[in-house]
Amino acid sequence: VKNKSKNSDVGGCFCKLNEQVDDCACQIESLDQLNNKQIHPPLQSLLAKDYFRYFKVNLKKQCPFWPDDSRCALKDCHVSACSEGQVPDGIKAEIHEKNKYSKEAQEEKSQTCQEERELSALDTTISKASQEAFKNWTDYDDSQENFCEIDDDTSADSQYVDLLLNPERYTGYKGASTHRIWRSIYDENCFKPEKGIAYGKQRSLAGLCLEKRAFYRLISGLHTSINIHLCAQYLLPSKTMLGSKTWGPNLEEFKSRFDPKLTNGHGPQRLKNLYFAYLVELRALAKAAPYLEQEDFFTGNDEEDRDVKQGIKNLLSFIKSFPHHFDESKLFQGNPKEAHILKEEFKNHFRNISRIMDCVGCDKCKLWGKLQVQGMGTALKILFSGDGMGPDSTVTNQHKKSFQLRRTEIVSLFNAFGRLSKSIQTIELFREQS
Numbered sequence: 001v002k003n004k005s006k007n008s009d010v011g012g013c014f015c016k017l018n019e020q021v022d023d024c025a026c027q028i029e030s031l032d033q034l035n036n037k038q039i040h041p042p043l044q045s046l047l048a049k050d051y052f053r054y055f056k057v058n059l060k061k062q063c064p065f066w067p068d069d070s071r072c073a074l075k076d077c078h079v080s081a082c083s084e085g086q087v088p089d090g091i092k093a094e095i096h097e098k099n100k101y102s103k104e105a106q107e108e109k110s111q112t113c114q115e116e117r118e119l120s121a122l123d124t125t126i127s128k129a130s131q132e133a134f135k136n137w138t139d140y141d142d143s144q145e146n147f148c149e150i151d152d153d154t155s156a157d158s159q160y161v162d163l164l165l166n167p168e169r170y171t172g173y174k175g176a177s178t179h180r181i182w183r184s185i186y187d188e189n190c191f192k193p194e195k196g197i198a199y200g201k202q203r204s205l206a207g208l209c210l211e212k213r214a215f216y217r218l219i220s221g222l223h224t225s226i227n228i229h230l231c232a233q234y235l236l237p238s239k240t241m242l243g244s245k246t247w248g249p250n251l252e253e254f255k256s257r258f259d260p261k262l263t264n265g266h267g268p269q270r271l272k273n274l275y276f277a278y279l280v281e282l283r284a285l286a287k288a289a290p291y292l293e294q295e296d297f298f299t300g301n302d303e304e305d306r307d308v309k310q311g312i313k314n315l316l317s318f319i320k321s322f323p324h325h326f327d328e329s330k331l332f333q334g335n336p337k338e339a340h341i342l343k344e345e346f347k348n349h350f351r352n353i354s355r356i357m358d359c360v361g362c363d364k365c366k367l368w369g370k371l372q373v374q375g376m377g378t379a380l381k382i383l384f385s386g387d388g389m390g391p392d393s394t395v396t397n398q399h400k401k402s403f404q405l406r407r408t409e410i411v412s413l414f415n416a417f418g419r420l421s422k423s424i425q426t427i428e429l430f431r432e433q434s
């Protein structure tokens with residue numbers, strides 16, 4: 001495939017990708033470089049490891065806003081859950097995770113840090129006190145920090161899904177059901193620039209404050225990413241007599257969504273919003289690096305766990321060295337009372353969007369929608385949880401609960417970032433084809 005100069009398609013889908021990411025001191029081209037060369041390859045191999053590939057999710061939760069109405073056209077919407085034996089015991093038991101929330105574990109960790117000695121073997125029982133501590137943490141998370149509603153992983157309807165066996169791709173989910181979802185996200189849960197601007201119409205961000213612009217761009221960036229994946233893994237006409245299915249890039253579908261001539265001029269800005277969402281999650285990973293570098297990524301397979309820990313350290317070192325990170329400290333500034341109200345509003349809107357994911361009428365889209373929204377919510381939790389995320393952040397002191405991430409948050413954060421990363425790499429592919 002001929003490699004076109006990036007700036008040669010001045011009027012096309014990519015015309016805004018030689019600019020700066022909006023409201024950030026970062027050129028899109030430098031993100032392309034960082035992502036495609038340094039981040040995407042190691043990230044994809046980490047996401048194939050057991051720790052990251054199994055995601056526990058409840059796809060049967062009722063939509064809290066309207067009756068479930070839709071079924072998508074293809075049986076490719078179906079998600080196959082894992083059988084009992086498939087998921088590593090270390091993940092299934094999640095003893096390791098629950099244990100780290102217990103008072104005993106916190107104290108042990110604190111002592112361990114002070115004495116600079118290695119943690120002893122894992123305790124494989126969950127004491128009553130530990131369970132209670134875990135519940136307290138869950139309540140704390142739910143009330144204070146979370147930007148998302150996280151599925152109750154003890155519900156009988158929650159199941160492990162192997163993400164590698166259920167890839168995000170074209171499913172044929174479209175029409176009134178999808179439009180109702182996107183409309184309720186944009187119209188009811190994104191901040192509106194001016195009264196009377198309806199979903200699908202020109203959306204001017206002029207007059208919106210930085211926080212509200214950021215919120216809209218995050219959601220739009222996620223929408224772009226979902227749509228890029230369905231274009232990149234489109235159901236192609238079968239080339240065999242038996243009619244077996246093949247999936248691959250569909251440039252026409254991509255153009256229909258991002259070419260300015262076919263989208264009333266909006267497509268290129270939507271592509272640009274993808275980079276904004278990427279930059280926000282990138283910064284969250286950099287900020288949480290001291291915490292993540294301490295994580296054990298426990299599955300019970302010592303060798304793989306060690307590889308993952310090392311792989312994460314290497315990846316985080318690329319991420320930390322990036323010089324143009326998103327600056328979250330500019331958000332929620334000014335009058336403290338107003339900033340607090342705005343932050344609560346921001347959180348509530350985002351929580352609502354996470355609830356709307358239970359209304360998606362195609363299981364595979366719901367799986368990836370829930371995972372990506374939860375991952376973005378985890379990024380926001382990291383960015384707006386203060387600065388207590390250093391190596392000692394798992395230690396509780398009497399006055400303040402320290403920062404914590406659950407396995408499900410870590411898995412969704414890395415996978416969500418992996419999806420945005422894949423989208424940016426895919427843009428390169430479509431650019432070369434066009």
Ligand SMILES: Cc1cc2nc3c(=O)[nH]c(=O)nc-3n(C[C@H](O)[C@H](O)[C@H](O)COP(=O)(O)OP(=O)(O)OC[C@H]3O[C@@H](n4cnc5c(N)ncnc54)[C@H](O)[C@@H]3O)c2cc1C
Binds near residue numbers: 168174182223230
């Ligand atoms: C949570 C979720 C997950 C999905 N996952 C999948 C999937 O895995 N596979 C699959 O095949 N389909 C999936 N879909 C469906 C897919 O996103 C589209 O809705 C569908 O292909 C129909 O596309 P459309 O052309 O009607 O426009 P849509 O993508 O439905 O967009 C609706 C309207 O929103 C506006 N819009 C479009 N893109 C943006 C943007 N980036 N920013 C701002 N506004 C925008 C436009 O005005 C557009 O007309 C998912 C839908 C949802 C809600």
